[in-house]
Amino acid sequence: MNIHPLRSLLYDELHSRPFQVIPSPARVTHMALLCNEADRQAQHEYLQQLYALFGCPVEQGDRNCYEYDCGTFRMRLEQHTEFTTFTFVNLDIPEGSGPFDVTGLTPLPEGWIEALPGQVVAAFHVSIEDARQGPEPSLPQVKQAFEEMRLVGSSPQDGDARVWASFQLHSDGFGRLMVVNKQMSDSQLGRLTQRLMEIETYRLMALLALPLARTVSPELVKMDARLAELTQQLAGEGEVNERELLADLIEMAASIESWRARSTFRFGATKAYHELVLTRLDALREDEVSGHLTITEFLTRRLTPAVRTCQASSERLEDLSRRVDRVSDMMRTRVELGIQQQNQQLLSSMDRRSRIQLMMQHTVEGLSVVAISYYLIGLLKYLFEALYDAGVPLDKSLAIGISVPVVAFSVWLATRRIHHHFIKLARKDRLRDQ
Incomplete structure (x- = not known):
């Protein structure tokens, strides 16, 4: 086999x-x-x-x-x-x-x-x-x-x-x-x-957690009150120093985790030992002796409240840990909303700056048309004078006057085509990124 x-x-x-x-x-x-x-x-x-x-x-x-x-x-x-x-x-x-x-x-x-x-x-x-x-x-x-x-x-x-x-x-x-x-x-x-x-051994082992529960209980009361205060600050309408509030939450969470590390095993062992005591007591099948408490009655009356105190401290510690986590989540949400608002303001500022830059660009384009037209007309003037000196019959003043609107319109048209070309390229890049 x-x-x-x-x-x-x-x-x-x-x-x-x-x-x-x-x-x-x-x-x-x-x-x-x-x-x-x-x-x-x-x-x-x-x-x-x-x-x-x-x-x-x-x-x-x-x-x-x-x-x-x-x-x-x-x-x-x-x-x-x-x-x-x-x-x-x-x-x-x-x-x-x-x-x-x-x-x-x-x-x-x-x-x-x-x-x-x-x-x-x-x-x-x-x-x-x-x-x-x-x-x-x-x-x-x-x-x-x-x-x-x-x-x-x-x-x-x-x-x-x-x-x-x-x-x-x-x-x-x-x-x-x-x-x-x-x-x-x-x-x-x-x-x-x-x-x-x-029964006697497990009873004493179960009670090992009682001094720890009595030690942690006042600390839990203090942390509970402090957490309620921080929650009230977070829920209020006034300004909140988020950095200090977050530092307090981190310190409290660290203290809670320290207590959990020290008490989790002890409280869990107390619960297990108590269950063993109850099992052994059931196996005794006791009858009462006149005038005296039975072992089950005595231990149930004295041991069970102590074990429940330890369990209550353990549950309160876990509850406080969960509450700190929830307040921390609220704090992170608040910080994220603040960051999003700042980002929105930054984007709005960048949008306004872009519009201003665009208006300045249009202004510069208009001035560029005038400047380019001025230089081109200057070059045409030299050309007309050269032709007139070469014996070509023309009216220089009339030729320059006619060329001014033609040159200005041509420069403006060329500038607009270049501008539209770059806009199309930007749109293509945006669609490709999406």
Whole structure:
């Protein structure tokens, strides 16, 4: 068979980020770091040192997801478009320890996580408790584990688990989630934990655009007011300094394009991350815990307005750009009309000048007829005198008098023929150019 070269890649894509299988109890730490290509390479090399320390095989090749099981400690790396996530699962939990006394980072060497390349955006611990054979943690115990912060809780997966979260940073600089397994298998628990980690990660990534939206909003207000002022000047009946107006429009357009270059990717990413959060929330199938907001209710109430603020800033920026383009078109039209008016005035001036030149030409032609006739009559006078001296009987005065009108008419007729000849040549050239 003629196999498409991407066939294997298309099959592998569906399995590139498999759900984890997590037993309970367990302690998980999840981190998301913004990084560039240099940071990705540094992270790969840095992680290889950890693999060697735990006796795991070193990963070779280019993959988007690495996952290693080193007994009671697991490591997982996932590379995304603009960030990398690290998930550490610790199954070695001392008996009697609190939910967050031991974390997924406990088995790591001291100082290793602080030197990890990249900028940390999301970092939180997940405490997975087993309540399949015994009682689940009481509400006071849960509040104590979350340092008495306000809680958000729900019963996802039709009540098979209980999830608690605060969506705040705690004293250790990490966020916290608690998942109480009531009757879920390890595979189901892994999928639920993965969705919760993705919700928290994508939530924070979506909010990265909010400070940018708050920064650009006052600038948009100023530019909007300035554009309205320039439009009013352009629509007014008074004189407009077109050069200054055009300079202001160019400066405003440059500022808008600068903001668009800085914000287009960020605002677009916010929209994509928000849609991912909503998709993961739908998959939770939450039931309400009495007296507490569910995760969906909390995030819908807090996250959606922030995302809409970013979308409004993006749409306003695009609208302002289009309005500047329209005003610029109006300005160019005004300038073109002014140029056409100047050209019309110039053509009218050239037409008047041509008529004056034509009148002067006719005057010069009349004077030329007189001058040429005068010289020709002078020559005829010499001819008549020569003939009279040679004995030819003629009246010199009568002959000269008769020759004056004849010579003048002949010169005028010759001048008119030459004039008409040049007019015909000009007409032929004009028709040929058309």
